[in-house]
Amino acid sequence: MGDTMDDASWFQPRTDNARWALPADIRARDGFDGRDCGWVEQMRPFVRHFSQPGQTVLDPFCGFATTLLAASIEGRHGLGYEIDPRRAGLARERLDRLGLQADIRDGELATHGEQARADLGLTSVPYFGCGWTGEPAAGQLYLEQDYAGFLRGLRRVFHSLRGVLADDGYCIAMAENIVIGGRRFSLAWDLARILDSLFVAHEERVLCYPRPVSPLPHAVAASNRSHEYALIYQKRRETIDLQATEELLRAIEAAGFTFRLYGSLAGWREAGEPASGRPPADADLLLPADQARFDALLRWLVEQGFELSLWGEPVKPPVDLQCWRDHRYLRADRRGRDGSLVRLDLACVSPPSA
Numbered sequence: 001m002g003d004t005m006d007d008a009s010w011f012q013p014r015t016d017n018a019r020w021a022l023p024a025d026i027r028a029r030d031g032f033d034g035r036d037c038g039w040v041e042q043m044r045p046f047v048r049h050f051s052q053p054g055q056t057v058l059d060p061f062c063g064f065a066t067t068l069l070a071a072s073i074e075g076r077h078g079l080g081y082e083i084d085p086r087r088a089g090l091a092r093e094r095l096d097r098l099g100l101q102a103d104i105r106d107g108e109l110a111t112h113g114e115q116a117r118a119d120l121g122l123t124s125v126p127y128f129g130c131g132w133t134g135e136p137a138a139g140q141l142y143l144e145q146d147y148a149g150f151l152r153g154l155r156r157v158f159h160s161l162r163g164v165l166a167d168d169g170y171c172i173a174m175a176e177n178i179v180i181g182g183r184r185f186s187l188a189w190d191l192a193r194i195l196d197s198l199f200v201a202h203e204e205r206v207l208c209y210p211r212p213v214s215p216l217p218h219a220v221a222a223s224n225r226s227h228e229y230a231l232i233y234q235k236r237r238e239t240i241d242l243q244a245t246e247e248l249l250r251a252i253e254a255a256g257f258t259f260r261l262y263g264s265l266a267g268w269r270e271a272g273e274p275a276s277g278r279p280p281a282d283a284d285l286l287l288p289a290d291q292a293r294f295d296a297l298l299r300w301l302v303e304q305g306f307e308l309s310l311w312g313e314p315v316k317p318p319v320d321l322q323c324w325r326d327h328r329y330l331r332a333d334r335r336g337r338d339g340s341l342v343r344l345d346l347a348c349v350s351p352p353s354a
């Protein structure tokens, strides 16, 4: 790949300039020996292609500031969050020695990100079960005991990233599927599902790294794991298929369910002038607080080809009305074979009191 990104779906990052290498003495002072330090050349093409000079590139899992180093070389402002204070200090030292500037903050974006703002989110996510030997900082995702807790942590951080990212800004996360104790964890796929629920999915790029290759015994599936994915997402509103959505709303009424339409589709209808403004991203329905009717509607929607989710987690009816306490709405999506989208966000008229 040259200085501009082409449409190749995979590429091999250039070898890093020795100048950018993590200095041996800094590596030696890290509690994990800098084993998870990435490549500057892995990040540079994404910085160049998905941000403009002078803009802010945020890495919520900053590590040794490799992303911020790439941002700085490319004339962007780097902003990073690192949960391990010792490592954050080492990252600052790394940049100082190179005479490069960036803003590295201690802690997690979800709890320390009030003042943050970014034009591009770019990161390599922590790896579950990597045998972290550094400090046991609260919120350190390397130390999550179970995979579900680890995924909840990823969701928490990317949800915060969404909050501080400019409209239309990209969120790009590097991840790979992993094998621990002979058991495969589909970390990249699971991260993609989390990102799917927060951003609009665009593409993935496969990044390949040179590694030794060995022959395999017959029917053994293991690979040398020499690739990872750059998952490319954008903070952008989806646009629903208006005609299919209107047809669906009529069908819901005809099936005997009551609701009140509010939000962007209601406003769009009132304006009565589809050429003005942005098309709605969803149809917001207020439903009566009636558990039986709610479950009946959910079952009906499933029959009509809808997928149900609470903040990206798939759910099946029955779903407890209490879900509004934590999630505010239940999402129902139907994606057609022509690429169309009908999206309902279902909320309750009078949520049960906490």
Ligand SMILES: C[S@@+](CC[C@H](N)C(=O)[O-])C[C@H]1O[C@@H](n2cnc3c(N)ncnc32)[C@H](O)[C@@H]1O
Binding pocket: 036, 037, 038, 039, 060, 061, 062, 063, 064, 065, 066, 067, 081, 082, 083, 084, 087, 107, 108, 109, 123, 124, 125, 126, 127, 139, 140, 141, 142, 153, 157
């Ligand atoms: C894969 S490493 C990033 C490496 C980085 N790209 C580099 O090349 O230096 C992930 C980093 O996330 C940090 N981390 C883990 N949980 C975190 C959290 N909740 N908030 C912020 N940083 C976290 C880890 O300490 C680790 O330094």
